Amino acid sequence: MLKGYAALAALGAIAAFGLAAPASAQERTVKITGFGAKSGVVRVFGINSEAALKAAAEQINNAGGVTLGDGSKAKFVIEFLDDRCNAEEGISVVRRIASTDAFVAVGPTCSNVAESLFGILQKKVGDTSDSGLQFPIIADVAAKGGLAKISEWAFRNVPSEFEMYKSLFAWLKTQHPQLKTIYGGVEKDFAHSNATFGVMKAQAEANGLQILGQGEWLLADTTFSTQVREMRRANADIVAISAHPFTTCGVLKEMDRQGVKPKLLIGLTSSSSIETLQGCAKQAEGIIIPTSFAPVTPEATKAAEQVAKFGGSADLHSAAAYEIMFILKDVIEQQKIMAKPDTVAADRDKMRQGLAALKETNGLLGKVGRTADREAIKPFLYVHAKDGSWQVLYKPAS
Amino acid sequence: MDLLDLIDTVQSVADGVLFGATYALLGIGFTLIFGVMYKINLAYAAASIGAAYASLLILAGVKAQPILVFLAAAGCGGIIGWLIYLVGFRFIPLANPLATLMSTVGLLLLIDEIIVHTTAGVPLNYPALFADVIIRAGPFNLRGDLLFVFALGCLCMVVLLLMLYRTQLGLATRAVSQQPVAAQLCGISITAVNALTFIVTGFLGGIAGAMIGAAIGMLSPLLSLPLTVKGLIVTVIGGLGSIPGAIIAGLVVGGLENVFQFFRGVSERDLYVMLLLFAFLVFRPRGLFASPHVGD
Numbered sequence: 262m263l264k265g266y267a268a269l270a271a272l273g274a275i276a277a278f279g280l281a282a283p284a285s286a287q288e289r290t291v292k293i294t295g296f297g298a299k300s301g302v303v304r305v306f307g308i309n310s311e312a313a314l315k316a317a318a319e320q321i322n323n324a325g326g327v328t329l330g331d332g333s334k335a336k337f338v339i340e341f342l343d344d345r346c347n348a349e350e351g352i353s354v355v356r357r358i359a360s361t362d363a364f365v366a367v368g369p370t371c372s373n374v375a376e377s378l379f380g381i382l383q384k385k386v387g388d389t390s391d392s393g394l395q396f397p398i399i400a401d402v403a404a405k406g407g408l409a410k411i412s413e414w415a416f417r418n419v420p421s422e423f424e425m426y427k428s429l430f431a432w433l434k435t436q437h438p439q440l441k442t443i444y445g446g447v448e449k450d451f452a453h454s455n456a457t458f459g460v461m462k463a464q465a466e467a468n469g470l471q472i473l474g475q476g477e478w479l480l481a482d483t484t485f486s487t488q489v490r491e492m493r494r495a496n497a498d499i500v501a502i503s504a505h506p507f508t509t510c511g512v513l514k515e516m517d518r519q520g521v522k523p524k525l526l527i528g529l530t531s532s533s534s535i536e537t538l539q540g541c542a543k544q545a546e547g548i549i550i551p552t553s554f555a556p557v558t559p560e561a562t563k564a565a566e567q568v569a570k571f572g573g574s575a576d577l578h579s580a581a582a583y584e585i586m587f588i589l590k591d592v593i594e595q596q597k598i599m600a601k602p603d604t605v606a607a608d609r610d611k612m613r614q615g616l617a618a619l620k621e622t623n624g625l626l627g628k629v630g631r632t633a634d635r636e637a638i639k640p641f642l643y644v645h646a647k648d649g650s651w652q653v654l655y656k657p658a659s
Numbered sequence: 660m661d662l663l664d665l666i667d668t669v670q671s672v673a674d675g676v677l678f679g680a681t682y683a684l685l686g687i688g689f690t691l692i693f694g695v696m697y698k699i700n701l702a703y704a705a706a707s708i709g710a711a712y713a714s715l716l717i718l719a720g721v722k723a724q725p726i727l728v729f730l731a732a733a734g735c736g737g738i739i740g741w742l743i744y745l746v747g748f749r750f751i752p753l754a755n756p757l758a759t760l761m762s763t764v765g766l767l768l769l770i771d772e773i774i775v776h777t778t779a780g781v782p783l784n785y786p787a788l789f790a791d792v793i794i795r796a797g798p799f800n801l802r803g804d805l806l807f808v809f810a811l812g813c814l815c816m817v818v819l820l821l822m823l824y825r826t827q828l829g830l831a832t833r834a835v836s837q838q839p840v841a842a843q844l845c846g847i848s849i850t851a852v853n854a855l856t857f858i859v860t861g862f863l864g865g866i867a868g869a870m871i872g873a874a875i876g877m878l879s880p881l882l883s884l885p886l887t888v889k890g891l892i893v894t895v896i897g898g899l900g901s902i903p904g905a906i907i908a909g910l911v912v913g914g915l916e917n918v919f920q921f922f923r924g925v926s927e928r929d930l931y932v933m934l935l936l937f938a939f940l941v942f943r944p945r946g947l948f949a950s951p952h953v954g955d
Contacts, residue, residue, distance in 0.1 A: 300775055300776075302881050304779050304780035483678070483885075484675070484678050484875075487667075494667075511877070518802060540877050
């Protein structure tokens, strides 16, 4: 009797293997290559982006994968390359990606890389006199405003800091009309901080705040006593700091030492991260930062868990990478991308067209609008540091 | 300049001088190795920061007292110093000055990348002693943690000078520095003295790294390169090979940096520090204190 069962089981296994073998031979994969900083001091951005891309790819694959132009199903495979936050490396990485069958790439981390990289792409589609690279790139992190304008092959799913700070300062005007003056602090040698500081200043002025001055420092500075003393003398109601966590914490600690206690603190989008809380939770208490990600919806909570599973942390930057994978899936299916070696040029063109035609995409916090110059209008909220964590302070109506 | 400006200037100088103690510690490390081997160890500042990071990593999970973390940093610094000697100097032809210079450039980058890969480049909190203490003297404030850094820096310098001038090891070190051939003829092992010099300077570098972390309150891989430049500037201004020179130059550079920052802003601050360096190179190339080379 037992022998009979064993024979049956063996036959079953052989039959299953025989049926499964051709199916697995037919299973197709679509490689999506991400690139960004995975070395140097901004390595954490690359780690988070890679984790987010992989987490989203796993979600899509578990749900059946992506449908290609010929009707077959394919699974996403993620590769992530390091550009070291260096413009030359970034260009070299993208040329390498473009020399393969890839029909789109996701990245980069740094605005200085994006600025140079988008410059080597063909500016206007169909311009035969322009020998620029014809390869669609969608950025997840590079935050400096308006970068996608550089080329019609460049796209971004990056929050508009202009819109975020415009909204924040308008909200502050209604919530804290008694606050009249502002003092700024900026990390002068970092493109993102510098550009965003310009936005903060313009929006502060537009909302009737008097700018009393600004302190400047460099990304690797270690002492801030001189800048904070000037800040103390200004005695402004609001202090706005446009800097990344390392120097934001340095300045906040020095403010604490010198007893500088403004009525309100505003920070840079990138500082709404765990790094700031690890570095100076006590001194950062109360700081308000607009962000396009917080785990406040079921989708966002799930995304944060999935990204953590892949060794990353979900924040406003990596959440953009997560969303991009779903955008790519939709565009691949709408544009009937074939993903075959002999259709690479056509696939790239269709991918570009599909991305350019998007009017709205699904984001983790809600619908994301798309502008004519290939930028995103993402929903956002204001968070503040409270009791050692980031908590939602206010969600503006979209 | 009104009274407030004057007060701020004095305060800036005081803050800079206190923080300059960390530059002095770094400068001593650079200068001691140069004094003994006539080689520049460009990986020194990176190794110092690496030692401070290592102290955090080996004590991770243990709620260690800051002083224990500092001691661990010193120990790690000694080990890293010895490793740097082994990798970057021991088996490399010392007659070719470029070979060791390039090997230490490589080690600087290597240490930096190890830090970045271990920590993902994320800044880490570093403990400090007396961080909440502010000593107020009229309109002036002196940070307790910086005063501690300054005091510990001074103590290290005194201990180092005592070691150099009151111990057998110091005698051997000075002998190798001044007359290497004669020292060998007297039975002193140059290899052993060189290795010990790296361990001692590494130990000092570990303390410097810990003091830098304590003064800032955080460690970041961003620190390695600027501190390497500061260490070199201090060494040149103080006089290559001169320990008192490194001490004075460290404090001077720290103070001047803050003065330049106060009067000219961040975009010009480093420009003036560099001009100071060039002025020394042109008008006083032996620095503040270096005596002419009288070796073999």
